[in-house]
Every structure is written in structure tokens, then in C-alpha cells.
Amino acid sequence: MSDIVSEDTGTSAGTLSQAASGSVAGSGRRTLTIARSALLLAAALVVCLAVMLAVGLQLMQGMGAVAEGWRDYDLQAATKSDALSELRGHLGLGGVIDRYREGAESGAADHAALDRALGLSRANLEIYRDIVTPSENEARAIAAIAAFLDAIQVQMEDPAAAIPADAFDTCRRDAVKGLAALNSHLSAQRARLTAATLDDIEALQRLMAVGGGVIAILVLGLAGAAVWFTRSRIVGPLGRLVEDARRLARRDLDRPFQGWGKAGRVDGGFRHDELGLLGRSLEDSRVALRGLFAAIEEKGRRLGESERRYAMAAAATNDGLWDWDLDSGDLFLSPRLRQMLHLPAAAGEPGLAALLSHIHPDDRHAVLSAIRQGEQGADGASFDVEFRVLPPGTGEEGGGPQPGTGWLHLHGIVAAGPDGRVARLAGSAADISDRKSYEARLVHQATHDFLTGLPNRAYLVRWLHDRQAAQDGERSDLALLFLDLDGFKLINDSLGHAVGDRVLVATAERIAALLEPGEFVARLGGDEFVVTVPAGREAAMARAQALESAFKGPLSAGGMELRVGLSIGLAVDDGTSDDPDSLLRDADIALYRAKEHGKGRTVLFDASLREAILIRSRLERDLNPALEAGDIFLVYQPILSLPDGRLAGFEALVRWRHPDLGFVSPAQFIPIAEETGQILPLGRHVLERAVDQLAGWRRLAGGDALTVNVNLSARQMLDERHVDDMLAFLADGRAEGLKIEVTESMIVTDHDQARAILERFHALGVALCMDDFGTGYSSLSQLSRLPFDVLKIDKSFISALGTDPRQESLLRGIVELAHRIGLEVVAEGIETEAEREVVTRVGCDYAQGYLFARPLSVADAEALLSAAGPIVLPAP
Known part of the structure; x- marks a missing residue:
């Protein structure tokens, strides 16, 4: 199921990404989207507001101009009217003219009152003239009035200088006309201001009518456009989108979601605006969901087939399957596992107690411990346990393990629920009886x-x-x-x-x-x-x-x-x-x-034996350092010719003077060297020292008859690399006078290899001696096929001469046979005169032993060589 979700989720994501890319591509064209439409409506509203603002500003400016004109008129006309009214009052009744007439008629004018009236008249006239720059008519009228006032002033001050009466009357009439002209001027100014005001008001009314109409038209158009846009571009598409969403919710996915064109006509396409993008997204979602549901149906069909195949495979597999629901307590066992546990196939699902009854009593605790471990584990943890299953028909009464007891390996995994608690344990069980049997055989073979x-x-x-x-x-x-x-x-x-x-x-x-x-x-x-x-x-x-x-x-x-x-x-x-x-x-x-x-x-x-082993271990450890330090050296035991007592040569024997243990017997360290392989460097050391010593002695003795015997072990002679090194060392003339002694063990180990190696030494001119003859199973017939030159009879054979009379006859036969096949015979270990007499009597050629001399140091051996004549034997 997870595969289905992941696959279809990827399909949906891909479709949506295509829609998004389509929207991006559409956005590149000049289309009227909702956002752009909103911008246009906002722009129209701004224009409408601008028109309204412009009309309002014009109205305000016109009204301000009218108000400003009336304010100016109120300021100027009122002041002029007041000044003109004051001027008429001071000139007319009770004023300058009346007082002047009274004075002229009575002859006693009131000069103070007349001066005051003249002064007030002139002041009001100046006020009128100073309010605003007078026009030409006003200036003439003001000048006429001023001239009349001056005339009265002159006649009042100097009657002799007064103008004629006719001229005075003319001047007075001009002043009266001037007052009338000023008054008419004020009336005309008021009339002009009123007419201008009426014109301005009419212009403002026309502006208000035109601007208001335009604004009304803009507002009505804007409102209509908003209503139309909202209905056609938003409300209608949203209704269709709602219907499409309802179809999507109803999983009505077969019919495609249709779009709408610019004119609102359904044409199967989507607009390139936001709602169009949403519509395309819904259509893409419909397509993706239809593909997803189709894939789910296909996956469901495949899953059903897979479950059927799994059920068949589980029934046919060699491993058993199990599933334990900890919440409900249901324990499922596959048919194969039931067969492994010897449970009846027709019985219901067993409980834990029934399951344990078919497990060997000694293994039940391990099984329970593994299950408890699983119950306390984390999600995904695993556990394993191996146990024995009781044979069929034994159960709890079966007693100990039966011959037919099988082994199972139980593997389990832990599954936690949503709350984090362990909810299920499941796994498999494999029959490992063959493996256990094989392991038992391996253990038996290993032990x-x-x-x-x-x-x-x-x-x-x-x-x-x-x-x-x-x-x-x-x-x-x-x-x-x-x-x-x-x-x-x-x-x-x-x-x-x-x-x-x-x-x-x-x-x-x-x-x-x-x-x-x-x-x-x-x-x-x-x-x-x-x-x-x-x-x-x-x-x-x-x-x-x-x-x-x-x-x-x-x-x-x-x-x-x-x-x-x-x-x-x-x-x-x-x-x-x-x-x-x-x-x-x-x-x-x-x-x-x-x-x-x-x-x-x-x-x-006992403890002393352990001490001996410790000493042996130390000798093994110190052997090589002793070679380098010179603690291992050679001594030489003389070999005499029995017929004449002449010194024939020496046998080189190795000795070890240990700095802590003193002299160490060859019987102690030679076997150690053989076992550890140190015999190879030790043997090479002995060979080199003996060969060098032999060359010096042969020069000292003045002849070539002197020989030196060197013992080589089977380990040395059968090591081909070591043999090659020894032969290379002896190849340049050092082999003269050298005799190699080997034991029977070398021949017995590998006869053909021994023969090949011995022939290589013999070809180099090295004489070969069979050492310790008589201690093993060698025969003279074998020696006849090997390139030996000398036969050395072992000391133990010689020592038996005094205890068994037949030994002398046997020794005689050995010597005669050796002579017949061309071998010289050396008797080893001669310690008594009787033994010397016997070996001389049976025909031995040479002898060596304590009777003649013990092993000698180099100095003693050289002293022996310097003495002329045969060695004198001690008295018996």
C-alpha cells in the first residue's frame, strides 16, 4: 500500500506541477485576470474621484471669487458711501454751504463752525479718494468738490480775494454735480458687481450640472462594471468550481471539468486567470485522483493476488510463520509451523500454554525469555531463540528428550501501536534439526x-x-x-x-x-x-x-x-x-x-621436574646467543688404528660452557637444537670450525692422512637448502680429510632422498660414516646400496661383549661383511683392554674410547699431534 501512495502521490505532484507551469505560461500573455480587473476598477474609481475633485475645486474657486468680490465691494463701497454721506452732510444742510450763506447774509459768520465743517468735508473727501484709486470721472468730481471747498475757504479768510458770485455759484453747482456723480458712480459699481455675481453663479450652476452628470455617469458605469465583473468573472466561475469540487468529493471523476471562455461560453478551456488556474488545478486533481484510484484498484488487485500467492507460498515453504496480537491474544500459526510443532491441523489457534507444551521442558524458559524480551522491546526490534520440539505423542508426559526430538529456530520482530506500546509480535520459524545434527558432528569432530x-x-x-x-x-x-x-x-x-x-x-x-x-x-x-x-x-x-x-x-x-x-x-x-x-x-x-x-x-x-623444564627452556633460549658469544666450542676425541696404534684422526664433539649453568652436556642441548631447528646454525658452526682446524693440523702433521669426523643430524642432511650451503662451503678444497657421520635415522626416514644427498657429499670427496650401527633396524644389505665408506659400531653393542658370548661372533660377522662390501669398521666406546682385544681380534680397523683418550681441547690435541710415534696405552 505504501508503494501505491508513493507512486500516485508522485503522479499528482507531477500533474499539479504541470498546471503551475501552464499558469506561468499563461501569465505571459496579456489576459484580463481578476487581479488586473481589480486594478482597472480601481483605476476607474480613481478617475471618478479625480473628476469629482476637479469639479469641487472649480466650484470652490468660483464661490471664493464671488465671496472675494463682495468682500472687496463691502470694504470699498461701504467706506466710500459713508465718506460720501458724511461729505454731503458736511457740505449740505447745516454744513459748509448753509453756514457760508448764513455768514454772507448776516455778515457775521461762525468761522470756527465753518472751519470744522470744511475740515470734516475735506477729511471725508480724502477718505473717499484714498480707499481706492479713483477713476477719471471720480477724479473730476472730487476736484470740483475740492475747488468749491477751497473757494469757500478763500472767501472766508479773505473776502477781497473771493471769486465773483457767478463763478462761486458755478463752482457750487459743479460741487453738487460732483457729489451726484460720485453717488451715481457708487450705484453703478453696485449694479456691475451684482451682475457679475449673477454671471458667476450661473457658471457655477452649469459646472455643477455638467460635472455632476459626468460623475454620475462614471459612478453608474463603475458600479455596473463591478456588478458585471463580479457576476461573470467571479460568482459564475466560483459556482462552477463549487460544483466541480462537489463532483470531486463525490468521486465523480469520469467526466472532465469544463472551463469557460471570455464571453462566458463553455468551450472546454479555462481562462488564464486565478479562477482559471484553480479550475485547471481541480481538473488536474481529477485526473490525478482518477489515476490514483485506478492505481489503487490495480494495486489492490495485485495485493489480493500477492496475498493469495503468499498464502500458497506460506503453505508450501519450509519455514513456518506466526503472528501474535498482544491486545486480542490471537496467535496465528501457519500450517507449516503447526506441522513443525506437531500440532493438529484442524484444531483452533493454540494459546501460549498449549504451544509451550510441545516444546522440550529444558528449553521452555529460553522461549519465554525471548517472548518477554520482545514484549519489552522497541518498535522494529528483533529477537531469536532456538529450542527443541517434542516428538509427536509425547507432550507434557513425554519425559526427557526423545530420539526424534527436532530443533527449531524462532525469529521474531516487534511492532508497536500508535500509543507506542508493543502491539504485535510476528516472525518465522525454521527447522534447524539438520544444522544442529551437523553442528553436533562438528563438535564431536572438533573434540x-x-x-x-x-x-x-x-x-x-x-x-x-x-x-x-x-x-x-x-x-x-x-x-x-x-x-x-x-x-x-x-x-x-x-x-x-x-x-x-x-x-x-x-x-x-x-x-x-x-x-x-x-x-x-x-x-x-x-x-x-x-x-x-x-x-x-x-x-x-x-x-x-x-x-x-x-x-x-x-x-x-x-x-x-x-x-x-x-x-x-x-x-x-x-x-x-x-x-x-x-x-x-x-x-x-x-x-x-x-x-x-x-x-x-x-x-x-615433582617440583624438581619443573625445575628441569625451566632449565631446558633457558637452554633453548640461550643457544643462539651462546654461538655468537663463543660459549659453544669443539673438543676432539682421537681415533686410533688398531693394528699399529697409530693416530688416524679425531672426532669433533661440541661442548657448551654456560656462564650460569656451567658445562652443559650435549645430551641436553643437542635434542633441544633438533626440536627447535637451531641444529642448523649449530651444525654449520661445528662444520666450519672443524674444517678450519683440520686444515691447520694437516699442515702441522706434515701429511695428508689425518682426518676429522663431523656429526651431522638427519635434520641437517634432509634440509636441501642447508645441504646446498654446506656443499658450497666445502667445494673449494675444504673437504680433504673430512668425514661426515650420519645416523641410521636419516636412512630410515627417506631412503631415496638420503641416497641422493649422500652421493652429493661423496662426489665432493667427503668420506661417509654410518654412526651408531647396531642401535636400530639397519642392515648391511641397505648399506651396500649407499655410498658409505666407514661403519661405526655403537658403544652399546661393544659393551655387551662381556655379558653375551654370542656377541663376539655376531660382531665378527658384521666386520667381515662390512669388509666384503668395502667398508672400514670403527669400534666406538672402547673403555677396557678386554674390549680392545676383542675388537682387534674380530678385525676392526679403528677404535676410539676412554681407554685411549677422552675428548681433548685444541691445545691438547695439538700436543698429541706433535708427539712422534703411536699413543702409549695405559696398563690394564
Whole structure:
């Protein structure tokens, strides 16, 4: 469902984005949108207001002009009228003229009153003249009045200077006419002002009529345009949009939403204005929703098909499915899971208790813990648990695990509800019985020996650790017997690994047959076995003796009766160690001491053995530094010719003077060097020193007969790189007088490789000696096929001459056969005169031993070489 929503949401978003881009494209054309229409209406309203303002301003200016004219008239005309009225009063009745006549008639004029009247007349005349600049007529009238006043003034002051009466009357008449002219002028001015005012008022009335009409027309047009625009461009489209929205809400999505043209005619297109954009958005939404609902229906159809396929797959899959609604408690198990749990297919959904009854009792707690973990987990968390299922028909009464018990791996996930609480647990279950069986086999293979089926070292070590953990501070007796087969390596190398494997199997069977309840044997590898004895020292020693006795008889392996012995190292848990591995280590140390002391015996571990191991570890660590420091050096034991007692040569023997431990026996450090690989640099050191010493001695002795024998171990001779280095060192003439001694073990290990290496030394002129003959299984027939020059009979063979009369005959036969195949014979370890007489009698060519000389230092050997004649033997 989420895929449906995401897909269709993307479709809708794409459609809407197309609509938006269309609107942007439409906005580039000059179309009358609602916003532009509103701007036009606002502009028309501004024009209307401007006209109204202009008309109002004109009216105000006209009315102001009328008012200003009347104010000027009131100021000027009233003042002039008052001044003219005062002037008539002062000139007329009771004024200047009357007083002048009275004075003329009576002859006794009142000059003071006449002067006052004249002064007031002149003052009013000046006021009239000063109010405003007089016109030409007014100026003549004022001048006539002023002349009349002057005439009266002259006649009053100087009657002799007075003008004639006719002239005076004329002047008076002119003054009266002047007053009349001024009065007429005032009347005419008032009439003109009234006429101008009436004209202005008429102009203002015309302006008001025209401007008001224009304004009315603009207002009516603007109102009509607003009504038309609102109805046709907003109300109508909004009604259609409402209807379209209702269709959208009703999911009536099949018919497209139609637009409207500029004239209101429905033509299937949308205008390029805001409502048109909204209409296109609704149409795009209709298209998108129709596609969305179609996609949802298609997804629903696919989901139904998917659910049917899922149901079929769940029924056919090898894994089981489960779903647990924690709120309702419903637990759904798929048919496959019911089959895994051995639940009846026809039964209803089981509860948790019924489910647990089919789980092994030992695993129910783990299952419950996993479910509780899921109930307390976060949304999306997962949990896993593995458990065993009881076989069919067992249930609660089934008891312990049955042979048919299977394993299931339950995986679950957590789903939280809207409130954040865990609402569901769901997951799958897989049958892991095969995997568990395979793991069990792997564990068995990892903890048991493949050849013998016995527990191996890993099992033994884990058993020791588990035993210590289970004791919980309380110690119980335990002894470990570390067994090693004496002579097994020789059997394995000479008779082959197949025979050696049979010997190991037979050994394991014989040891196991001797064990008592509570004891077991483990094979650590090779020919090493460990027997655990939960008892003290006495019982462990008795078990070791019984094992030694059991192996005194032969073992049957591959149709052959073969004899092997046992060397046993015994360690007893004394309760002082907290490391279980230390007990095994102590038994190993005791075994090492048993083999070191002659094999075929049992050695009980004690603290002194650990000290010996520590010393061995130090020798191993100090061996290479000792070579560099010169603490390892050579001594030389003389080899004499038996017929004449002549000194024939020396055998180079290595010695070690340790700065802390003193002289260390070769029997101690040579085996260490063999085991650790340090024998290679040690052998090279011995070879180089011996060859250099031989060259000096041959010059000192004045002859070429002197030889020096150098021992090379099988490890040195079978290392091809080391052999190449030795041959390269000896290639430039250093091989003269050198004899190489090798042991039988080199030949037994790989006969063909040994022969090839020996022939390389022989081709270089190096004489080859078979050392320690008689201690192994070598035969003269094998020696005849190898390039040996000398046969050295071992000391142990020589020492047996005095105890067994047949030894001399056997020794004689060996010497004669060796001579027949061209070998010289050297008898080693001659310590008594009797032994010398026997080896001389049977025909040995050379001898060496303490009877003649112990190993000598370089100085003593050179002193021996300087003495002329044969070595004088001590008296017997």
C-alpha cells in the first residue's frame, strides 16, 4: 500500500506541477485576470474621484471669487458711501454751504463752525479718494468738490480775494454735480458687481450640472462594471468550481471539468486567470485522483493476488510463520509451523500454554525469555531463540528428550501501536534439526580424534576446566597419566603410516579395555595418550603399572605382531593450582623425564621436574646467543688404528660452557637444537670450525692422512637448502680429510632422498660414516646400496661383549661383511683392554674410547699431534 501512495502521490505532484507551469505560461500573455480587473476598477474609481475633485475645486474657486468680490465691494463701497454721506452732510444742510450763506447774509459768520465743517468735508473727501484709486470721472468730481471747498475757504479768510458770485455759484453747482456723480458712480459699481455675481453663479450652476452628470455617469458605469465583473468573472466561475469540487468529493471523476471562455461560453478551456488556474488545478486533481484510484484498484488487485500467492507460498515453504496480537491474544500459526510443532491441523489457534507444551521442558524458559524480551522491546526490534520440539505423542508426559526430538529456530520482530506500546509480535520459524545434527558432528569432530574416536586435547582441556568450575571450591582427587608409545616412530617410518595408524587404533582399544568407570582416555596427537583417573596417587600408580604390563605383549596390526612399549608421565592434582592446564603440563614434564631416562617406565611428577623444564627452556633460549658469544666450542676425541696404534684422526664433539649453568652436556642441548631447528646454525658452526682446524693440523702433521669426523643430524642432511650451503662451503678444497657421520635415522626416514644427498657429499670427496650401527633396524644389505665408506659400531653393542658370548661372533660377522662390501669398521666406546682385544681380534680397523683418550681441547690435541710415534696405552 505504501508503494501505491508513493507512486500516485508522485503522479499528482507531477500533474499539479504541470498546471503551475501552464499558469506561468499563461501569465505571459496579456489576459484580463481578476487581479488586473481589480486594478482597472480601481483605476476607474480613481478617475471618478479625480473628476469629482476637479469639479469641487472649480466650484470652490468660483464661490471664493464671488465671496472675494463682495468682500472687496463691502470694504470699498461701504467706506466710500459713508465718506460720501458724511461729505454731503458736511457740505449740505447745516454744513459748509448753509453756514457760508448764513455768514454772507448776516455778515457775521461762525468761522470756527465753518472751519470744522470744511475740515470734516475735506477729511471725508480724502477718505473717499484714498480707499481706492479713483477713476477719471471720480477724479473730476472730487476736484470740483475740492475747488468749491477751497473757494469757500478763500472767501472766508479773505473776502477781497473771493471769486465773483457767478463763478462761486458755478463752482457750487459743479460741487453738487460732483457729489451726484460720485453717488451715481457708487450705484453703478453696485449694479456691475451684482451682475457679475449673477454671471458667476450661473457658471457655477452649469459646472455643477455638467460635472455632476459626468460623475454620475462614471459612478453608474463603475458600479455596473463591478456588478458585471463580479457576476461573470467571479460568482459564475466560483459556482462552477463549487460544483466541480462537489463532483470531486463525490468521486465523480469520469467526466472532465469544463472551463469557460471570455464571453462566458463553455468551450472546454479555462481562462488564464486565478479562477482559471484553480479550475485547471481541480481538473488536474481529477485526473490525478482518477489515476490514483485506478492505481489503487490495480494495486489492490495485485495485493489480493500477492496475498493469495503468499498464502500458497506460506503453505508450501519450509519455514513456518506466526503472528501474535498482544491486545486480542490471537496467535496465528501457519500450517507449516503447526506441522513443525506437531500440532493438529484442524484444531483452533493454540494459546501460549498449549504451544509451550510441545516444546522440550529444558528449553521452555529460553522461549519465554525471548517472548518477554520482545514484549519489552522497541518498535522494529528483533529477537531469536532456538529450542527443541517434542516428538509427536509425547507432550507434557513425554519425559526427557526423545530420539526424534527436532530443533527449531524462532525469529521474531516487534511492532508497536500508535500509543507506542508493543502491539504485535510476528516472525518465522525454521527447522534447524539438520544444522544442529551437523553442528553436533562438528563438535564431536572438533573434540574427538578422527582415527581412534577418542576424545582429543580440546575435549580434555575443556573437561578439566568444566571439572574445576563444577567443584565450586571443593577439590577431589584426579590424576593424569600421559602415555607415549616407545618405538612407534620407527614402526611408522619403516612400515608406513597405514601400519602406524593400525597400531594407534589397537593401542587405543587396549587402553580403553583397561579403564574402570569414571576413567577415560584421550588422544592428544601422534602416539601420545592421556588417561584420566579420578583417584589419588596410589590408584594412579596402580593404573600405570597395569598399563605397562598390558603393553608387554605384542599388538596385532595389519596382520603383523608388533611390540611397542609405554613411557608414562604421572601427575596428581594436589589442590594447589587453579590452572587446570598445569596438571596436563606437569604430566607432560613427567613423560619427558621418563623418555629421557630410558623409556619403558613411569615417572611421577615433582617440583624438581619443573625445575628441569625451566632449565631446558633457558637452554633453548640461550643457544643462539651462546654461538655468537663463543660459549659453544669443539673438543676432539682421537681415533686410533688398531693394528699399529697409530693416530688416524679425531672426532669433533661440541661442548657448551654456560656462564650460569656451567658445562652443559650435549645430551641436553643437542635434542633441544633438533626440536627447535637451531641444529642448523649449530651444525654449520661445528662444520666450519672443524674444517678450519683440520686444515691447520694437516699442515702441522706434515701429511695428508689425518682426518676429522663431523656429526651431522638427519635434520641437517634432509634440509636441501642447508645441504646446498654446506656443499658450497666445502667445494673449494675444504673437504680433504673430512668425514661426515650420519645416523641410521636419516636412512630410515627417506631412503631415496638420503641416497641422493649422500652421493652429493661423496662426489665432493667427503668420506661417509654410518654412526651408531647396531642401535636400530639397519642392515648391511641397505648399506651396500649407499655410498658409505666407514661403519661405526655403537658403544652399546661393544659393551655387551662381556655379558653375551654370542656377541663376539655376531660382531665378527658384521666386520667381515662390512669388509666384503668395502667398508672400514670403527669400534666406538672402547673403555677396557678386554674390549680392545676383542675388537682387534674380530678385525676392526679403528677404535676410539676412554681407554685411549677422552675428548681433548685444541691445545691438547695439538700436543698429541706433535708427539712422534703411536699413543702409549695405559696398563690394564
